[in-house]
Amino acid sequence: MSNPTVGSGVNPAELLDRQYRDSKKLEARANLHRRYGRSDEPDWFVWIAQQANLPEGAKVLDIGCGPGWLWEAGKAGFPSELDLTLADFSAGMVEAAVEAANAAGHYARVEGVVADVSLLPFADASFDAVLACHMLYHVPDASLALKELRRVLRPGGIVAVTTNAEGNMAPLYALGAAAFGGAPSDPAADIFGLNRAKALMEALFDEVVMTSVAGDLNVTSAEDLVLALTSFPPGQDADDAAVAHLYELTKAAMVAGGGAIHIPKVSGMVRGLAPR
Numbered sequence: 001m002s003n004p005t006v007g008s009g010v011n012p013a014e015l016l017d018r019q020y021r022d023s024k025k026l027e028a029r030a031n032l033h034r035r036y037g038r039s040d041e042p043d044w045f046v047w048i049a050q051q052a053n054l055p056e057g058a059k060v061l062d063i064g065c066g067p068g069w070l071w072e073a074g075k076a077g078f079p080s081e082l083d084l085t086l087a088d089f090s091a092g093m094v095e096a097a098v099e100a101a102n103a104a105g106h107y108a109r110v111e112g113v114v115a116d117v118s119l120l121p122f123a124d125a126s127f128d129a130v131l132a133c134h135m136l137y138h139v140p141d142a143s144l145a146l147k148e149l150r151r152v153l154r155p156g157g158i159v160a161v162t163t164n165a166e167g168n169m170a171p172l173y174a175l176g177a178a179a180f181g182g183a184p185s186d187p188a189a190d191i192f193g194l195n196r197a198k199a200l201m202e203a204l205f206d207e208v209v210m211t212s213v214a215g216d217l218n219v220t221s222a223e224d225l226v227l228a229l230t231s232f233p234p235g236q237d238a239d240d241a242a243v244a245h246l247y248e249l250t251k252a253a254m255v256a257g258g259g260a261i262h263i264p265k266v267s268g269m270v271r272g273l274a275p276r
């Protein structure tokens with residue numbers, strides 16, 4: 001089954017109406033990491049902040065900001081006095097992100113803008129840094145989007161992109177494929193995984209460096225796993241029989257795993273500088 005929310009086949013109306021009008025479906029996926037991630041994993045949002053290494057007082061664009069979790073949960077890793085522009089094509093996400101960033105009480109200025117990464121409403125060289133976290137697999141042409149990021153960066157400005165590694169969370173996607181069809185792999189990583197992100201960015205930016213962080217989930221609730229797999233295509237459109245089949249497959253996998261499903265994960269960042 002196809003996924004109308006990633007890569008060249010992306011359907012913008014589907015993506016907004018069914019996925020990102022608000023953060024409910026994103027929460028279903030994030031819940032797996034919050035509840036079942038190992039305690040020795042680095043905090044993901046603080047890790048992003050540290051790897052991005054933004055300078056004090058930078059003017060920053062976060063495109064595809066989602067509900068702003070990065071700026072609230074990751075504030076310990078960011079310098080204070082940043083000037084933030086939080087942009088997303090979902091007005092609901094922008095509103096939530098601005099509220100979260102302001103609640104952090106850590107930033108000099110916070111502005112929200114509804115925007116499309118492929119046609120940004122900003123002048124050339126407007127920002128000192130641009131972040132695009134786990135979102136470039138949603139655009140029809142990632143190369144075009146990256147060119148827009150380069151355009152709005154000042155010479156020498158920082159670009160930081162996060163995504164998943166190829167092979168990420170394979171046991172989770174294998175269960176989804178068994179119940180709903182499709183490829184038994186992370187669709188985001190298939191379209192715009194770390195290695196492809198690095199290759200595309202090397203063609204456009206200087207001093208490109210890829211870093212990754214590994215972790216794992218030990219999921220003990222079939223209900224939480226089913227909620228995650230039915231929060232995006234093709235699972236979100238599955239009928240009751242297919243969802244029941246997924247539930248039975250998940251319970252059987254948990255029995256085989258001694259009461260839990262072990263799910264390795266690898267995500268990371270590709271960081272570069274706009275040409276001078």
